[in-house]
Amino acid sequence: MSTTSGFRPIRVLVTKIGLDGHDRGSRIVAAYLRDAGMEVIYTPPWQTVAGVVKLATEEDVEVIGISSLATDHLIVPKMMTALRAAGLDHVRVIVGGIVPDEEKTALIEAGVSNVFGPGAARDEIVACVTSLGQDARHARINEFLEANP
Amino acid sequence: MTHTAIQLPLPGFEQAQGEWRADYSKQMAGEQPVRNRSGIEVQPLYSPRDWSSERYLDDLGFPGQFPYTRGVYPSMHRGRTWTQRQLIGLGTPADYNKRVLRIIDAGANAISLLPCCSGFRGIDCDEVDPELLGTCGTVVNTTDHMDDALAGVPLGKISTAMNDPSPFTLLAFTLGVARRRGVDWSQVTGTSNQSDYISHFIANHQFYRLSLPGSRRMLLDHIEFCRRHVPNWNPVSVVGQHMQQAGATPAETMGFTLSTAIQYAEDCIARGMDIDDVLRRFTFFFDISISFFEEVAKFRAGRRIWARIARDRLGAKDPACWRFKFHGQTSGVDLTQQQPLNNIARVSVQAMAGILSGLQSLHTDAYDEAIACPSEETARVAVATQNILREEARLCDVIDPLGGSYYVERLTDQMEAEIEAVIAKIDAAGGMYKAAEAGLVQTMIGDSALAFQEQVESGDRKIIGVNCYQVDQDLTVPPAERPDPDAMNRHVERFKAFKQERSQEAVARALDALARAANSKDENVFEKVVDATEAGVTHGEIVSSLRRELGFGHPLIVA
């Protein structure tokens, strides 16, 4: 709360892409991350790939959490490509929900940091997002800065 | 309704009970209270002081008799077992057709159709990321598609359940197919089992298409149309499932669902419909969790409360209106990704709770439901589970076999009190429509979901393989069945060609009539939906026109 403090909460975008609208999981994860001291930007479901890129840009988040309970993870690889194209390659992405093994591999290959299945524990999720948030911040900490002469 | 304990004269009872209590306490020093999911404290033992049969006729009655606590029909499952209605849908209409014909060959007399998620969102197949098309439901956008999906299915003999939210295009397509085949609409039977727009607004946002006032109008038009032209169709299914899946407790779920039914019934009365004509066609649709006795008590209490509401509050005179008929689906929320075969045991217990509660129709989840869209093999196990419970365990031999258990009856009374408290809360908020509009219900559900999850996290609520009895194994999720991309691509191309080739003039005329009906006070909008599908107007075109005229459906999301 101090203007001189270097600390700030990790910012996380919790959203859903594609067609499904079930939000029990994303609401609970949002509450977990809030209770762990993070700032969670919570959106309506049915975001498009372009929409997620714009959200992540404007909100300057370190981590994106995509909840996929049906088959919407199938367009996550497209989203990863679009994030990179927009210069957001420092942003870490996790997917939570129901993802078959071979499609999980495809997600990791596309650059997703982690995939959480149903029943993932709070501590596991919070620890992962914390660590990814720090990685992301570190990766871009000097953007728009330069050394003092 | 509160029940005063009746003190039967039982010489020596109090002394014996006192001795047992003392012995019990010695063994169980420091025991913490045990509560069910609805928050009711569960005692270690129940006895004639918790429930006695002196109020039998008032509170239970015989099956088929008011207040129907023991069942809505005199012979229940002994006469006619529940309908086995497995929800299916995948790929193109041809893919669906192959599977549905196999189900009918295996003896099913009821089918269901789950459309592609893009259909739920109100868009046609040419507007969707191709990766997603048909991955969790069938792509049905026109009457032709429905004709393909139902090829060889004897409409008029088979009951069809349509997962078909407002504005009910799937029913319109089905009626078109019936007309093509010369099947009279009065022969068409089944249920619009996703007609409950309030439940979508609250808890299943994917299905929510039109604004609240628009959906309200559409449902009433749909009910009126069906009563007039499709008399054996059930236009209303009040859905508790979405809310329990979103985290409402079983008692909250039953309370919200009955409040929703009250809202729809009162809307019909306000529209000038005959309540006796309408209410007999109301059906209900619930989740069955693994909290076995609680679910049994939920359904028994729900039947009793509905009978009294229908007769006394809504003024229905025909006993057919007092009967609480419900479809149950075993709860996917209870299933785990860890050790997935364990889910077969869970589904068996859930199904048993539903059957012993006297349900009318049942869907059992496949054991891989928590990890994938079910494959044909796992769906077969789900159906077999029902057959085993009926034929081998012989659960149909006795009607309401748990009735008269001190525990079950006491719990039924307590659940009834909890459910009535929820209904009173909704009444105080001005009814279910207003309570949903204000976000009250969403907040209650969110709080319950979080409270449940915290019990799981703390280990107070055990889930085998998740927070106890874990085994050291890699979580493997079997390959999912995905539609053939080439076949889907051809389906989309044919659809595009169809749109080019149909009579554009007829389409324009039908869309114009639809918009005019939506803006008039007295025309029936659903009638124009049916006309539009006959003119070749597609699902997406109908939904987008009505979104324009009646308002886009933005669900109220409470973070």
Next chain:
Amino acid sequence: MAGARIAPSLSERVRAGDSRAVARGITIMEDGGPLASALHAAILPSTGRALTIGFTGPPGAGKSTLVDAFVAALRKSGRTVAVAAVDPSSPLSGGAVLGDRIRMGRHTEDEGVFIRSIASRGHLGGLTESIHHIVDLFDASGRDVVVIETVGAGQSEVEVVDVADIRVVVNAPGLGDDVQAIKAGILEIASILVVNKADLPLAARTVRQLRAMLSLRRDGEKDVPVLETVASTGQGVAELLAAVLALGASAPGDRQARRRARIRRLVAESAATLMRRRTMARRDPALLDLLAQIEAGLISLDEAVAAVISEGTKMPDRISDQTQVAESTHEPAV
């Protein structure tokens, strides 16, 4: 990067309206400190063009939905918009679920709308400490209009007066004791009063009550428009936009005057913050003596304040947070 400074490219890209630069700029402003000061100094010459509009009011009045509809109306009029939507941080964890986007979903993909969800991070008054800097950044990025939505926690949201040219105070019928909810303080700051959810039965009564309260005020403060809206259907939103634009056109002077007024407010605000921090941290005998004299009734509060300001300006430039926390919890010995 210790001893880092802001790269000139940042303010250039902000001025060019580059979203990534604006977003990162806001993060730097939120972090505060010398980088924020430097960035603010760099962009300040480019500010003063945007019209700034604050939306405040009690919870349940429908602020988010109204802001959503208002933004839609602004877009229809061809203006570009930035929205700073402030939600409270949890006092326990410091985290927050920022849900304003839920009601503003239709603007997500519109390049003409930039939305930033902001946590209050413990700041009271309905906004966040860095809000002035953030609004200036939006202004410098070339947006026509900057909309600020406050926390909506009740009656302490008068701070928006310092940051917004035009203050829209939103109320709705049936929120507890009707206009009581916005009576204390917040009514006084309104440029426009809105009764949202005007399709509810008690709306007319709420409008009457607000007009009656306005009529008791001094001439010149009575002319606050009272408008009715139904944000969920868009009813009355065009009228609200017209009223806002009319006020914007007649707001004190031109771009230069508005910019000066905002800089003045900013200086006042920052000076107050600085003096507060320094006074709380001071342990020197002169201050302790001054406090004792006030307590004994030997000098007036005004005299003491004059003395504190005169001495406070000579204090060292920055005092570490640690000192501040350690010493401010300690009662002055008298």
